Amino acid sequence: MQVYLQYQPTMDVETWKSQLRKGAAELAVLALLDTGARSGIGLLDALADRPAIGLSDGSIYPLLNRLEREGRIAGQWETPKGGGRGQKIYSLTAEGAAALRSMRSAWTGFRNDLTAIVGERR
Amino acid sequence: MQVYLQYQPTMDVETWKSQLRKGAAELAVLALLDTGARSGIGLLDALADRPAIGLSDGSIYPLLNRLEREGRIAGQWETPKGGGRGQKIYSLTAEGAAALRSMRSAWTGFRNDLTAIVGERR
Numbered sequence: 124m125q126v127y128l129q130y131q132p133t134m135d136v137e138t139w140k141s142q143l144r145k146g147a148a149e150l151a152v153l154a155l156l157d158t159g160a161r162s163g164i165g166l167l168d169a170l171a172d173r174p175a176i177g178l179s180d181g182s183i184y185p186l187l188n189r190l191e192r193e194g195r196i197a198g199q200w201e202t203p204k205g206g207g208r209g210q211k212i213y214s215l216t217a218e219g220a221a222a223l224r225s226m227r228s229a230w231t232g233f234r235n236d237l238t239a240i241v242g243e244r245r
Numbered sequence: 246m247q248v249y250l251q252y253q254p255t256m257d258v259e260t261w262k263s264q265l266r267k268g269a270a271e272l273a274v275l276a277l278l279d280t281g282a283r284s285g286i287g288l289l290d291a292l293a294d295r296p297a298i299g300l301s302d303g304s305i306y307p308l309l310n311r312l313e314r315e316g317r318i319a320g321q322w323e324t325p326k327g328g329g330r331g332q333k334i335y336s337l338t339a340e341g342a343a344a345l346r347s348m349r350s351a352w353t354g355f356r357n358d359l360t361a362i363v364g365e366r367r
Contacts (some may be wrong), residue, residue, distance in 0.1 A: 127285075133283040136344050136347045136348055136351075139268055139271065139348060139351075140348075140351045140355075142264055142267070142268055143265075143268050143351065143355055145247070145264070146261055146264055146265050146268075147355055147358070147359050149261065150359065150363060151358075151359060151362045154362050154363045154364075155362060166288075167251070172360070173358040173359075173361065174354070175354035175355040175357070175359070176355075176358050176359065176362075188285070193262055195317075197362040199248055211298065218331075222258050223347040225258045226258055226261060227363055228263075229258075229262045229265065229297070230265070230359070230363060232296070232297035233265055233266070233269055233298075234359075234360065235275060235297070236269070236273075236295040236296070236298050237269050237272065237295075237297070237298065237352070237356075238294065238356065239275045239295065240273045240276050240277060240278075240291075240292075240298075241272060241273070241352060242349075245340070
């Protein structure tokens with residue numbers, strides 16, 4: 124076991140991308156909910172043409188559960204008037220709005236500084 | 246102990262920023278070395294007006310050591326002709342250039358998708 128502990132793990136490019144994506148997913152969800160309450164499906168629809176964010180059916184619910192547990196979003200079950208399957212609608216809490224402000228500001232500085240070094244290509 | 250294991254840890258905004266910064270720092274260093282070999286001090290100088298990247302005297306050397314161990318950069322000691330203190334000059338390896346291409350492309354997609362959601366403010 125000790126052999127493994129002596130080496131710091133390599134950060135491969137896939138791990139790097141996955142870390143970037145996790146950070147992006149959280150900011151994207153908070154920013155979307157800031158424009159209005161949405162269901163998990165509604166969030167996935169809004170992100171459908173944003174593949175780099177990397178949110179899928181399998182990853183959005185764990186993220187929403189964590190954000191709800193942390194008090195940044197609040198979920199409420201809504202049942203269609205005509206009956207049928209209910210869905211949980213998420214909205215931003217005051218705490219979530221504060222986290223969003225802080226993350227948005229950090230993201231803007233980060234993006235501008237990194238773009239200045241890495242280049243402006245789209 | 247088990248109580249702690251039942252809860253997924255909260256990802257606070259500072260942790261989120263720090264993850265973003267780590268990813269940014271690695272990409273920024275590779276991109277700067279792609280334009281020419283530099284010392285650690287030379288890299289810090291180039292990043293001096295880019296505070297969001299968050300590299301400092303204390304954090305750049307662990308990063309350079311890791312990148313060198315991973316074979317993405319190569320360091321070579323150079324001593325000034327007139328004598329005096331030598332410094333290690335880092336350059337990008339072929340492996341580092343390949344990692345940079347992949348990270349640059351991922352970063353561009355990520356930045357564009359997140360900007361589309363979070364907004365264009367500078």
